[in-house]
Every structure is written in structure tokens, then in C-alpha cells.
Amino acid sequence: MSQPPALPASFPAADGGMNSVLGKVQHILEAFGPDDEYLSLSEIARRSGVAKASVHRLGQELVRWGVLERRGSDYWLGMRLFEIGQRVPRQRILRDAARPYMEDLFQATGETVHLAVLDGLEVLYLEKITGHGQVRPTRVAGRMPLYCTATGKALLAFGPRSVVDEVLALPMPRLTPHTVCVAGLLRQELAKARELGYALEREQTRIGYMSLAIPLTGATGTTMGALSVTAPVFRADVKKYVGLLDMVGRRITKTVTSMSAD
Template identity: 55%
Template sequence: MSMAAFAGSGDDGAYPNSVLGKAQLLLRAFESGAVHLRLAELSRRSGVPKASAYRLAQELVQWGLLERSGDSYQLGMRMFELGQRVPVSAVLRRVARPLLTDLFAATRAAIHLAVLDGGHVLYVEKVVGEANIHTHSRVGGRLPASCTATGKVLLATCPDREERLHLLALTGLPRLTPRSVASVEDLRQQLAVVQEHGYAVEMEEILLGFGSIAVPILGAEGTVVASVSATAPTARLVTRLLPELRSSAAAVSRALTN
């Protein structure tokens, strides 16, 4: 699926005519987790014609938002620098990091902190040990919200859930493994269960052999601002991690609102 399919997240979905709009599409081509993209792939994923993609990519390189790596492009350090200044990300990471580190020490599971970004979750923090080999996520990276535990929590609690599900019905659900949720109707039923129970579980929807469990983090007036999850091999029965996960999420919520 090309990134052009998601270009309308939060707007009317029309292909942008402005230079800034097209530059946004180029940057969003990296949302799937790709680190290096050649020009042809950058054009295909963004939906921007190759000639225009080349000209814009050169300008983005000059601005530091992209960098050249051989015959490929990658996100530039300027993107990282700007991201560190985003208030929500900065506050969440500062408040949550010590508590998530304690959660990792107690569970030895990979701990993720994520927010909703269109049809994806954006990881703003990750705590793992040297023995962890979870290569499917990284800080600043994105994964489909439909098949992640954090995404299911955030979709289940967002006020415009039906609008987001409608968009996913138009674009189709990305499937990272054979166990990823296959239809919007199945996802809708899952979200109803998540809303009822207050947590979400995914088993091998992102990476075969691993599962995740996630709970919401509340901000002011009880609104859900993020989700925290624990990822571990399926043999560990990740549901056993729920008490520790809920305790840490409540501690982060208190820290955010105090």
C-alpha cells in the first residue's frame, strides 16, 4: 500500500498541490519503518512523481530533514532534533522514562510508550535490555495501529473511532503477519472488547512468536493521551504482565496530572 493512501489522515484525502504538502508525503514515506529508501521507492510510497520527488528530496537534504546515504535517502538529524522539542513527546518521555525503566526491571519485557498518529502508532519511548531482539519497533518509528496492542487501546478510546475505522475500510488493513486482524469489522469487535476490559492484547500480529499487552495512560480530565505496552515471547503469557502494566500506567498518569 502506498503512503498516498494515508495522505488524507485528518483532512479530505485530496492529493496536495502545494510544495509543502508534497514534501510531507515524502517524509511520511518512512512511516512504515523503512530506514533507507531509493528515489524510485520514495516516489512509489509517497505517490509523488519521480521528477518532483527528486527535486523536493534535494531541498529536504539541504534543510537537514533528509540525508543521502549512497544512492538512498534517510531521515535527517534535523528531524530528530525537532522531534525532541514536541511538547507532548518531550513531557511524556521525561515523566514516563523512570517508571518504564522500573517496569522493564520487574517484567524483563520490552516496554513501549506510544501515541496515535493517523492510522499508525508513533513510538515515543522504548525500554529494552541487551538480550531483547525486538527489531519491529524503534523510538520515532510507526506501526499500523490496527494490529498493535497500543494501537488497539488508542483506537478503542479515541472520540473519532468510527471515522478512523471508516478510513481504514477505504485503505484496507495492513497485515504484517498471517495473524494480523484481517477486516475492519473484526477490528471493530476487538475494540469493543478493549473498551470494556480496559486493556488490549495482540498475539503474533506484529511479529511471530511474540505478543503484547497494552493499557491506556490518562491525562487531564481522564482523557487518554498515550498507551504503554509490554512485549514478550508468547510462551510467557503476556496477560500475566497486566497488574504491573496497570500500576506503571497509573503512576505515569499521576505524574502527568500533578
């Protein structure tokens, strides 16, 4: 099996700006949104702010590396990105440990199950188990706000207090009429979550749905992620979900500890 070409030797260290090659590459790749299957060269240039000539030149390099794919005049994100993403140790270990138990949880509840971690000031979904006709707004590798999702509230309630302060310092737009976007109310919700051991949101991200999430704690006591069940409000069984999540969460923590020690 041939090895993919290395990144061009001319690539300097990234500073996140537009003056470095890697800075431009970052903007090019981040031009792709969650719902974009492909983008034209012109659209990438428009969204990224990188000159069309530079997009074309760097696009050729990225296609050779497998980070982008080109079909006619359009570009797709390449499978090479997926391959690299699978190598991130912390996320891979957590996802691999959680996946079998998430499937058990889905079988027991018949509802959508999410595994999420904190990434910056957002929820990043590592895994999702769902059935036909169930809640669709979330996706693996997708992001949602911390302040209004059950997983986000669990990560905030049981994570570093400094993250809570950062979230409260920023605007918290309403996603629905029920979204809690007032600092004092969010603090109350987080205090309640710490008291109960789980976080709950009802119609704060999508009308007609509720989610309940627990923190997943590592061997050192730090919160490594959150696990949730999302269900339509009319059939949600909070008491049942709390019991199942608690049992599954302990098993996931034990498995992660064992896998990390190997």
C-alpha cells in the same frame, strides 16, 4: 552557535499536492522508508514522483537547512528533523514522563516495553525499552496498524468511537494467520478490552509473541497514549503484566499532569 537558515521565502503554504513547493518537499521526505539509511537522487525521484531536476534543486535547499544530508550522490535524512521532532510538546511531555517508569517496567518484566500514541489511523511509537535478542519489528517513530496491535486496540477501545468506525471502514490485511481482520470480531475484542481495562493480542502481529497494553488517560479523561509489554508467548505472564502496567500507568498519568501544570 549559528542559527540554521530559515525555509526559503519562496515556499508557499502546503496543500499536500504536487503543485506547491512544500507539497513536493513532503513527497521527497516521505520517500524515505523506516529501513532506508540513504537514497540516491534517482530513487527519491522515482518514489516521490517529483522530477529529478526538482529533487536536485529542492534537495540543495533542504541540505542547507539541515533537513537532508548529502554524501556523494546519496541523501540521508538530516538531524534537523530530529531536533524539530523533539520540540513537539504533547509527545515530549508524555515520553519524558513515561521513560523512567518504562525502565522500571522493563527491569520488572525483562520484556520489551512500548509507549505509543494515535496518529491518524495508525499507532506511532514514541519510546521503546528492550534488551538484546528481544522483539525487533517495532522502532521509535515507527508505525503499526491499530486493529492488530495491543497498543492500537487500547487506543481504539478507550479513544473516540469515530476512529473505530474509520478503521472498520478500511481493509484490515492479515499480518499473521491469527490477525483479527473481521469487523465484528474486532468490535468484540474492543468491548472486552473496555471491560477488562486492558487490550491483549496474541500472535496477531508476529508469530510467537503476545502484547498487553493499557490506555494512558490524561487529567481530562481523554486517552493520551498506550503503554504495552511484549513477550514471547511461552513465557508471558498476563496477570503480572496487568498489575505492573496498572501501577506504572497511574504514576505516568500523575507525572504528566504535574509536568503539564508547570
